[in-house]
Amino acid sequence: xxxxxxxxxxxxxxxxxxxxxxxxxxxxxxxxxxxxxxxxxxxxxxxxxxxxxxxxxxxxxxxxxxxxxxxxxxxxxxxxxxxxxxxxxxxxxxxxxxxxxxxxxxxxxxxxxxxxxxxxxxxxxxxxxxxxxxxxxxxxxxxxxxxxxxxxxxxxxxxxxxxxxxxxxxxxxxxxxxxxxxxxxxxxxxxxxxxxxxxxxxxxxxxxxxxxxxxxxxxxxxxxxxxxxxxxxxxxxxxxxxxxxxxxxxxxxxxxxxxxxxxxxxxxxxxxxxxxxxxxxxxxxxxxxxxxxxxxxxxxxxxxxxxxxxxxxxxxxxxxxxxxxxxxxxxxxxxxxxxxxxxxxxxxxxxxxxxxxxxxxxxxxxxxxxxxxxxxxxxxxxxxxxxxxxxxxxxxxxxxxxxxxxxxxxxxxxxxxxxxxxxxxxxxxxxxxxxxxxxxxxxxxxxxxxxxxxxxxxxxxxxxxxx
Amino acid sequence: xxxxxxxxxxxxxxxxxxxxxxxxxxxxxxxxxxxxxxxxxxxxxxxxxxxxxxxxxxxxxxxxxxxxxxxxxxxxxxxxxxxxxxxxxxxxxxxxxxxxxxxxxxxxxxxxxxxxxxxxxxxxxxxxxxxxxxxxxxxxxxxxxxxxxxxxxxxxxxxxxxxxxxxxxxxxxxxxxxxxxxxxxxxxxxxxxxxxxxxxxxxxxxxxxxx
Numbered sequence: 001x002x003x004x005x006x007x008x009x010x011x012x013x014x015x016x017x018x019x020x021x022x023x024x025x026x027x028x029x030x031x032x033x034x035x036x037x038x039x040x041x042x043x044x045x046x047x048x049x050x051x052x053x054x055x056x057x058x059x060x061x062x063x064x065x066x067x068x069x070x071x072x073x074x075x076x077x078x079x080x081x082x083x084x085x086x087x088x089x090x091x092x093x094x095x096x097x098x099x100x101x102x103x104x105x106x107x108x109x110x111x112x113x114x115x116x117x118x119x120x121x122x123x124x125x126x127x128x129x130x131x132x133x134x135x136x137x138x139x140x141x142x143x144x145x146x147x148x149x150x151x152x153x154x155x156x157x158x159x160x161x162x163x164x165x166x167x168x169x170x171x172x173x174x175x176x177x178x179x180x181x182x183x184x185x186x187x188x189x190x191x192x193x194x195x196x197x198x199x200x201x202x203x204x205x206x207x208x209x210x211x212x213x214x215x216x217x218x219x220x221x222x223x224x225x226x227x228x229x230x231x232x233x234x235x236x237x238x239x240x241x242x243x244x245x246x247x248x249x250x251x252x253x254x255x256x257x258x259x260x261x262x263x264x265x266x267x268x269x270x271x272x273x274x275x276x277x278x279x280x281x282x283x284x285x286x287x288x289x290x291x292x293x294x295x296x297x298x299x300x301x302x303x304x305x306x307x308x309x310x311x312x313x314x315x316x317x318x319x320x321x322x323x324x325x326x327x328x329x330x331x332x333x334x335x336x337x338x339x340x341x342x343x344x345x346x347x348x349x350x351x352x353x354x355x356x357x358x359x360x361x362x363x364x365x366x367x368x369x370x371x372x373x374x375x376x377x378x379x380x381x382x383x384x385x386x387x388x389x390x391x392x393x394x395x396x397x398x399x400x401x402x403x404x405x406x407x408x409x410x411x412x413x414x415x416x417x418x419x420x421x422x423x424x425x426x427x428x429x430x431x432x433x434x435x436x437x438x439x440x441x442x443x444x445x446x447x448x449x450x451x452x453x454x455x456x457x458x459x460x461x462x463x464x465x466x467x
Numbered sequence: 468x469x470x471x472x473x474x475x476x477x478x479x480x481x482x483x484x485x486x487x488x489x490x491x492x493x494x495x496x497x498x499x500x501x502x503x504x505x506x507x508x509x510x511x512x513x514x515x516x517x518x519x520x521x522x523x524x525x526x527x528x529x530x531x532x533x534x535x536x537x538x539x540x541x542x543x544x545x546x547x548x549x550x551x552x553x554x555x556x557x558x559x560x561x562x563x564x565x566x567x568x569x570x571x572x573x574x575x576x577x578x579x580x581x582x583x584x585x586x587x588x589x590x591x592x593x594x595x596x597x598x599x600x601x602x603x604x605x606x607x608x609x610x611x612x613x614x615x616x617x618x619x620x621x622x623x624x625x626x627x628x629x630x631x632x633x634x635x636x637x638x639x640x641x642x643x644x645x646x647x648x649x650x651x652x653x654x655x656x657x658x659x660x661x662x663x664x665x666x667x668x669x670x671x672x673x674x675x676x677x678x
Contacts, residue, residue, distance in 0.1 A: 070534050122500075148503075150533050156506035194507050227654075356568055359577040359605070401469070401573075408570040456468040456510040 002038045003029045050133075057090070057131060058141055066145050068125070071117045074152040077104060078114040090132045093140055098125040102149060120151035154453070160199035162191070168233040172202055175447035177440045180210045180217050181321060184438040186465045188447040192398055193458035194226075201232040203312075204396050204460035207239035209247070214255060217319040218246045221462055223336055223396040225311035225365060230303065234296060234310030238366055241295050242316045245288045254284065265385070266324040281383045285331040289314065289366065289380075296367050311365040315352060315394055319466070326389060330382040333371050335363045336396050337410050343388040348413050351382035356407055391420075391467050398461035402454035427452060435467055471511045471576040472529055472565050473652055476553050478584035479518040481545035482617065487585065487636040488542050494641035499537050501649045508532055508652065511576070515560070519553035521546040529564050548586045550622075551593030554601050561604050577607035581648055582626070584612070585636055587619035598626050608667065610651065612644060613677070620677045630677040631670060643673040 006029055010017065017025045028034060066086065071077040083089055096106040096113070103118035125147050128140040162172055175188040191202035203224030210217045222238040224231025258280060265273035292314065300307040313334020320327050330338050332352030340349045353376070355364040364371055371377060400410065403422070409415045425432030429452065433445040450461045477491065495516075502508040512532040518524050518540060526538040561578060568574025580601075588594040601609070611623030614636040623630040633640050650668040670676055 067536055070536065072533055120503075146536075148536065150503055150509065153506045153509040156504060156509065197506060357574070359568060359574050359607075362568075362574075362577070406569075406571050406573055458507065458510070 002035050005038050005042070006034075054131070054133070061088075061129075061131075061141070062143055066127075066143070068113070068145060068147050070148040070150055071102075071104065072150040072152060073117045073120040073155070076114075076116050078112060081111045081113070083111060088129075091129050092132050092134065092136075093128070093130040095128045095140075096125055097128060098123055098147075102147075117149045120149045123147040123149060153455070157193045157197050157458075159196045162195075162199055162201045166201070168201070168230060168236075170202055170205070170232055170236060172196070173447055175443040177438060177443040178208070178210065179438070180208075180319075180466060181212075181215055183217075183319075183321075184467050185210075185217075185219070186433075186435070186438075186443055186446055186467070187463065188443060188450055189462040190398075190447060190450045190460065192460040195460065197458075202460050203232045203235055204398065204462040205232075205235035205239045206394075206462055206464055207243045208464070209243045215320050216246070216250065216255075218243055218316065219319065219392075219394060219464060219466070220314070220316040221336055221394040221396060221464055222315070222366075223313045223334060223398075223460070223462070225313075225363075226459070228311035229309040230305055231310060231312055233299070233303075234312035234367065237295055237299055237310070238292050238312050238314045241292045242288055242314070245291050246318070249287070250284070262322055262324070262327065262385070266322075277383055278381070281329045281381045282378065285316070285318070285329060285381055286377075288316070289331050289333070290372060292366055293369070293372065307367050311367050313355075313363060313396075314366040317351070317392070317394065319392070322385075325385050325387040328382070328384040328386065328392065331380055332382075333364055333366050333368075333380060335400075336394065337400055338382070339391075339393045339395075339410065339416065340384060340386070340389055341391045341393075341416060342386065343390055345390055345417070346413070348411065348416050349384070350410055351384065353379050354407055354410075391465060393466070394464040396460065396462040398457070398459035399450075399463050401459065402452070402457035423449060429453075435465070469511055469573055469576055470513045470531070470566070471508075471652070472513045472515070472561075472578040474529075474557060474561070474578060474580045475514070475516045476550075476557060476580065476582040477516065477518045477540065478520070478548060478550070478586065479540060479542035480520040480548040480586055480589075481543055482548075482585055482615075483542045483636070484544050487614070488540060490636055490638040490641045491583075492537075492540050493638055494645040495540070496537055497642055498645035498649050499532075499535065501646065502532060502652065505649070505653060508649075512652065515564075516540075517553060517557060517560075518542075519549050519556075521549060523549065523553045523556045525556070525560070529560075547589035548584065549590050549593075550582075550584060550588035551590040551595075551597055554597035554626075555593060558597060558600050558604065565604075577605060579652060580606050580609045582609070582611050582623070583614065584623070585615045585618050587617075587622045594622070595625070601626065608651065610648070610667075614641070614644075624677065629667065632675045632677050633673060634675075640673045643671045647671055647674055 069079050099106060102123055104113055104115040106113050125145045127143040127145055130140050162169060172191040178185045185208060187206055189204050189206055206221045208219045220239040220242045222235035224235035261276055261280060265277060296310045297307050300310055313336050315332040315336045315338050317338060318329040330351040332338060335354050335356050337354060338351040340351055357363060403419055404410050404415055423433045431449045433449050434442055509532055513529045514532060514535050515529040516527040518526055520543055565578050566572060566575045608629060609627035611627050611630040613620050613623055614633040620630055620632055633644055647670050
């Protein structure tokens with residue numbers, strides 16, 4: 001060993017040992033002093049190599065990108081550090097500092113960071129570690145790693161008052177109960193968190209009227225577009241406008257024409273009577289819708305604003321009880337559903353086609369001229385004659401987005417059962433709307449129920465229930 | 468849950484090397500922190516960061532704000548600006564990742580695109596070929612940002628009507644710009660007509676709207 005080392009050393013330095021000097025070389029190799037020198041060189045070489053390997057490893061660890069998933073204040077968090085995947089199996093010691101105030105703890109046994117963060121912010125964590133072979137008494141190495149703790153979204157919402165001096169101001173929350181002939185109306189409309197957060201206005205609206213002398217009821221709901229500057233005015237004009245239209249234009253002559261139509265239809269239903277009824281709905285509800293369109297155009301002109309500033313969806317229903325049953329006529333533009341649930345809760349019918357685009361928020365409004373020209377205009381009307389019903393509901397997307405999520409679910413009876421159970425108190429906040437009792441208190445319960453929490457759904461909410 | 472997908476296309480060509488890239492990193496970090504304080508953004512915003520120089524890199528695939536971790540953006544010391552290639556990459560990403568509404572799937576809000584550059588496309592032919600294809604994707608808004616003297620406003624104008632010019636790409640200016648970007652993002656999740664553009668908030672002094 002020693003001999004070959006010295007031979008290599010000499011060779012590398014062009015020192016040759018002549019054949020006649022072999023004896024002398026052997027003696028040189030065996031000299032105690034020289035053997036010791038070789039041993040020291042070998043040890044130092046190993047030390048150099050080991051030290052380099054160690055430094056190299058530390059540098060690798062320092063440069064290694066380590067990302068710890070973000071946490072959210074108030075939300076339970078549990079993340080396991082996968083030492084094998086991180087290639088940290090050579091760690092003899094590991095600890096995390098910097099979690100102290102966050103509400104999270106690191107458990108060295110399971111290598112898990114867990115807890116429920118109590119505050120948010122950008123935390124700088126210090127990973128303290130030693131790798132195998134390092135002196136246990138030495139100060140551990142350090143690596144800084146960021147940890148983001150998001151604020152709790154619930155805590156971020158502000159509730160700022162809307163400006164009461166605004167010419168188009170409307171109340172942030174309204175709730176009302178009213179008898180509707182032999183049925184009952186319950187309605188609530190509530191400013192969404194997204195508007196409350198910025199001191200914005202409620203853009204939804206509703207209106208209704210029961211004509212005691214004739215037995216007719218008119219029910220209207222409208223959703224002002226979030227992107228339209230004056231849509232709060234648009235939705236109000238649309239709702240009140242529909243009620244006014246039928247106050248003025250649903251004349252005794254028209255009503256008796258209709259009564260006669262229904263009588264004929266009930267006595268001998270057929271294609272002809274069906275067509276005449278459809279025609280009646282198309283003419284009268286169509287005229288009402290177009291009147292609103294015109295009204296909004298006029299309003300835009302006086303307010304010196306483009307009509308698109310008033311973009312609003314519109315659904316409305318005319319309801320009357322006949323001997324043969326309830327007549328329900330409807331019109332709809334936009335993405336607000338009108339749903340009719342039969343007496344024994346075995347069937348649900350959607351009375352209008354929803355205008356839903358391929359992107360969220362893309363819909364059609366009563367302010368758009370093209371809806372009256374389109375081939376689909378005729379499909380916006382509905383006519384039903386039903387012996388009885390359990391619920392008739394009109395709602396804006398602020399309700400249907402969180403409760404039904406997608407259009408297809410609106411046609412599922414189970415989803416409507418779930419909504420009724422939800423209203424009945426089966427919800428996170430245990431808020432119960434006592435639909436069987438018909439009082440103003442019930443309306444307030446409905447309004448309270450509407451505060452339900454649903455991530456990502458913070459639009460205005462409007463729900464009208466006829467039971 | 469409705470997502471608002473927001474894509475950032477960031478120029479990391481050689482001219483961004485040094486102070487500008489530092490400023491960009493700082494400004495992005497500021498923007499993300501601002502957005503994290505916005506409950507609406509926390510609930511709906513999804514972000515993607517794509518950089519382009521000679522190569523196009525998807526530094527962060529579309530991820531929700533709550534899980535978003537800002538990557539360190541770096542750039543080579545020299546090299547071309549492959550804006551066209553970046554648009555081509557983006558086109559594929561939008562088609563595969565942005566969800567369209569169907570009766571059984573909630574559609575995303577219309578996506579937003581912010582393109583930040585301090586030069587002009589080196590791959591002009593591809594850039595011009597991609598422009599109509601990008602327009603077809605129906606973004607709720609495309610904001611082109613030209614930073615510094617060498618940035619070509621005209622080129623960006625071919626892509627979008629909304630072009631802003633920053634005189635310099637220093638820290639203070641970029642910070643203002645990205646503050647405005649976050650204000651713009653906050654406009655993105657509202658009901659509107661199917662093809663209307665997002666109404667942009669008024670830009671700060673440092674940000675000049677190119678007419």
